[in-house]
Amino acid sequence: MKNEPWDGVTHETTGMKKPFAEVIKANIGDAHAMGQQPITFFRQVLALCSYPELLSDSTFPDDAKSRACRILNSCGGNSMGSYSPSQGIGSVRQDVARYVERRDGGVPCDPDNIYLTTGASDGIVTMLKLLVCGEGTMRTGVMISIPQYPLYSAALAELGAVQINYYLNEEKCWSLDITELQRALDEARLYCNPRALCIINPGNPTGQVQSRECIEDVIRFAAKERLFLMADEVYQDNVYAEGCQFHSFKKVLFEMGPEYSETVELASFHSTSKCYMGECGFRGGYMEIINMDDDVKAQLNKLLSVRLCPPVPGQALMDLVVNPPQPGEPSYERFIKERTATLSTLAEKAKLTEQVLNTVQGISCNPVQGAMYSFPSITIPEKAIKEATDIGQEPDMFYCMKMLEETGICLVPGSGFGQKEGTYHFRMTILPPTDKLKVLLNKVQEFHLKFNQQYS
Amino acid sequence: MKNEPWDGVTHETTGMKKPFAEVIKANIGDAHAMGQQPITFFRQVLALCSYPELLSDSTFPDDAKSRACRILNSCGGNSMGSYSPSQGIGSVRQDVARYVERRDGGVPCDPDNIYLTTGASDGIVTMLKLLVCGEGTMRTGVMISIPQYPLYSAALAELGAVQINYYLNEEKCWSLDITELQRALDEARLYCNPRALCIINPGNPTGQVQSRECIEDVIRFAAKERLFLMADEVYQDNVYAEGCQFHSFKKVLFEMGPEYSETVELASFHSTSKCYMGECGFRGGYMEIINMDDDVKAQLNKLLSVRLCPPVPGQALMDLVVNPPQPGEPSYERFIKERTATLSTLAEKAKLTEQVLNTVQGISCNPVQGAMYSFPSITIPEKAIKEATDIGQEPDMFYCMKMLEETGICLVPGSGFGQKEGTYHFRMTILPPTDKLKVLLNKVQEFHLKFNQQYS
Structure with a gap:
């Protein structure tokens, strides 16, 4: 050149x-800044929600209109300009729950466990805040992979928590090794109180996709060591390599039986920003929280209410991601x-x-x-x-x-x-x-x- | 009935x-949940920005199209799906600066001092975080009015700061009395390190509009006591009573001369959620920050970069609020x-x-x-x-x-x-x-x- x-x-x-x-x-x-085009259907519905006069425009497909009506009917005064509940619009949380169930082969998902967020970052920071805010003689420690996405280190520094580094194995395609997790944890227990283990899968910045076995090992480790699992799964549709497949922590957890599925605390994060959508600017996202103590949940709800609600256009977009056009609908093929x-x-x-x-x-x-x-x-x-x-x-x-x-x-x-x-x-x-x-x-x-x- | x-x-x-x-x-x-209708022009532009194919739709007015193009041209890949800079889209910050100048009768405003936020709440919490994070033998104190908007008390509690209450005078239409400010401050100095004074004008929950004299007094007080002023001015268009007028802290500060305008640290907050817009769900807002130390500003930028960027549709909406249709444009009368x-x-x-x-x-x-x-x-x-x-x-x-x-x-x-x-x-x-x-x-x-x- x-x-x-x-x-x-x-x-x-x-x-x-x-x-x-x-x-x-x-x-x-x-993605969009690099020229990736938005999904037409998503943007049609967002335009309809923004300016509902377009609902009488015959150039918009019927499925886009019906999605827009469903979203608007869930908004106060049928307007995206209204506050939503702090936890997010009810119908969107229901759609997320159904999406998670489909994705995870029928493992049940309760919409009450779904929290809509301002991008995944907001959910991650909120959860870290919740997990770190406890007081004690030793500072709270949180395990993060190295290499890591800098949101984690920045949030932990801001919260005054201890960052516990575990190293991914570059020689084995950035895989996660339980021996290394154990080493990092054992060393950390000497000077802090480890409470959570963060995993990014598929990996950022390292691009690996974790095997099912590895996820099982991690869950067993978290259960044994009583660690709260934070699974950053925003790249769940971005799997390219042959033989690789995305396994959600939630699904694996439930398939390991009640010993794990009823005890291990897990937060899983998703977003509108990555995958095939690349809609970063809308700051849409959700988290699903499993096995969290009711009192802690009450604190979480209080924490979330301070910021009033996540942006409603981002919630609408998240809804479309989890409830896209279905076979037989006019927008499906496109x-x-x-x-x-x-x-x-x-x-x-x-x-x-x-x-x-x-x-x-x-x-x-x-x-x-x-x-x-x-x-x-x-x-x-x-x-x-x-x-x-x-x-x-x-x-x-x-x-x-x-x-x-x-x-x-x-x-x-x-x-x-x-x-x-x-x-x-x-x-x-x-x-x-x-x-x-x-x-x-x-x-x-x-x-x-x-x-x-x-x-x- | x-x-x-x-x-x-x-x-x-x-x-x-x-x-x-x-x-x-x-x-x-x-507002919208209670039936208030959105401004047609704002929603037209948002629809155009969401689904730019509509730019060729002849039913949309030309000024809506040109605003949409201007916003999209400032977005990476011409898409609201791209991240904006953490501080907000450059052209939107320029429009905010021009709006502030018009509002304040020509007092200059530097776009570099404008930060777009996720609603005003996000700006307020961020500034409190920045002001409180300093360490010392005594905890940081922040003065807030009683009655107050609970965002302040919640954020201060979360940050472990001391809430210093000053009481508004109900007998004098909830006015702010400097003697009371002084009393509250003097008492607080015994057990904390007061750093900031928060004012909500027009008032929430009390609905009062501060007189110009009162604002001058507050500024003199802040200068004398070296307090950072936080002016929550999200209701700046909501003034109803005869004889009342909105005076921005920024304008009054600058009209008091360089002794004040070059020294008093001030953050002023605005939002798309109130006034005649009532667009709460979009979480749009901005803050203007005056006289902040460059090192502190660097910390602020770091803090903001963690949450990547405010929602772009909210930024677009904020842009329309500060740059609405002008006389002669097709949408002006409506x-x-x-x-x-x-x-x-x-x-x-x-x-x-x-x-x-x-x-x-x-x-x-x-x-x-x-x-x-x-x-x-x-x-x-x-x-x-x-x-x-x-x-x-x-x-x-x-x-x-x-x-x-x-x-x-x-x-x-x-x-x-x-x-x-x-x-x-x-x-x-x-x-x-x-x-x-x-x-x-x-x-x-x-x-x-x-x-x-x-x-x-």
Whole structure:
């Protein structure tokens, strides 16, 4: 690919010309910003809900109209401008419950256990707040995977809780190892009071999809150690690798029998932001909470009532995600076509990313089994490490900054997510359109070789 | 008005018939739920932004289309489904800044000081978090008015801060008295570290509108005592009483000269939920922050980045509120007509509420100068106080529960907002449609007389 720096990017403050024509952002899971198209049906219903005069417009399909009417009938004064109950609109929670039941092969789901949230982040932060707020002689500890999604570390720091790191096994495709969980927990028990275990599956930033066996092991571990399980399952539709399948913690828990299903406390999080929807801006989400003590639940409801209610358009969108067009409805075919196209393109890009990155000497990339990211390990020469350290930068931050300056590609250094001492990574989304992704991967390749030559 | 209990309401759990035909909710400022209609222009633009295919629909006015295009052009991938910057969409912040300048007679406003929020509540909680998180030997204190909006007490409790109560002067129409501020502060300095002073103007739950002189006094007090001012100004368009006018803290601050405008730290909050919009469900809002230290601002930006971004539809709606149709644009007349109708109806209902309540012996109601609430004081006979105390209820809670049981009218007891020891109140919204409000006021009147007879 030929750069044309003369019509390219200039530096924000100095106005200096940059040696690339555009910045390619592969740093954030922001699908629509990277050109992914919204699902037509979802947006039709949202338009109808926003401006109900459109209900008499004959160009809108009947199933979109009936969904919109159902949502509006659940809103005070039939308007999305009304507050909903703090826990979320009743009919939406019912639809979520039915979705969870279908997804989990009939395992029952009580709408009372469903809480609509302002994106998954809001649910996760709220649950952490609830779990951490207890007082005692020792601070509350929460186990999170390393690498992790920085929401967790930030929320724990803000709450004054102890972050207990357990390391995913990069050699085994970022799998979760119970021995490592046990090591982390045993060490932590010496100086804090561990109360919760957070899992992200499919993984962010690491893109792995957990096996059913692994999930069973984790549940057994949580039961034995009396830990509250927080399952971040926002990528549940983003599974690409052959032989991989999404297993919800809820389903596995219930299939393990009452010994577990009636005792293990679990919160599972979902969102409108990922999967085939990519509707981040609407801040829609829900959490399902299992086996929580009634008194704690009362506290949760109190906590939630302070923020009044999650955004109603986000709730409406969440409703559509869990109750999409059905076979026989006018929008069904178009919906399936759009969803399939998005998911199969993502699968191709996952494969492409892994393949190209693994051709580069000094870059080693696990299969992107799911989610939207690759998290390859990279070699950084000693000379570059020294130069980074001298200016007080993490070596992979130094690498990513150089890449941005020289190629216009924006990645996130592995140090932002945590990684084993002495290893270096970057996180790259697979979201850019295929042609742009190819350009990006070629540039990463070129840059990596040049960087390693320069500092060898 | 004649009740027809036989086709009326039944008790949720016992199924017992109630002596009223419907529940009238006057407990929450939820305008659309009480039948207020959304502004057509706002909803047209939101529909266009949700489903941009409508941009080719000739039934939508051109100004709605151009607003929608402007908003979409500021969204990644031209989609409301993209994340916005944590601080909010740049063009929306610019529009907010221009609105603030127009509102404040040309006092400059920097878009960099504008932060879009998830309703005003989110902004208020975030600022309290920021102000309280400092550590020291004494806990942080925050001054709030009594009566207050319970968001403040709940957030302070959650943050482990000290709530410093200052009492509004009911005899002088709930005005704010500097002597009382000083008393509250001096007492509090003995056991905490006061850092902020919160003001709600126009007042919630008390409906007063502060005079310009009073605002100047408050600013001088904050400057002298080095307190961070938090001005909750979400009712800025809801001013009804003759001779009353909304003065923003920002404007008054700047008109007091550089001694104040360059030193006093101020956060002002606004929202899409109140005024003539009543769009609570969209969770739109903004805050403007003045004179904040750059290091603290950096912390604020960090704090905000955890929740990724405020809901984009709420940001779009906030944009329309601050940039409504202009004279000459096709939607201007309809917009003005709708806005005026809503505000003048609210003004009539404010007057009506005050007048009818003041005809009742034992109810005394200050003029509802602004906002959406009356907060009358009520007499409660000794016998009723005793009966309430015996069952562990606040006397005005006892009163409100009886009213609900007997009339179907839902109000909030004054004890939920705080009140002077030995006084009793309720908060009642003026939002029900006029005919329903008349029914409601008559029922309140009948109930109050009956209640006082029964317990005298």
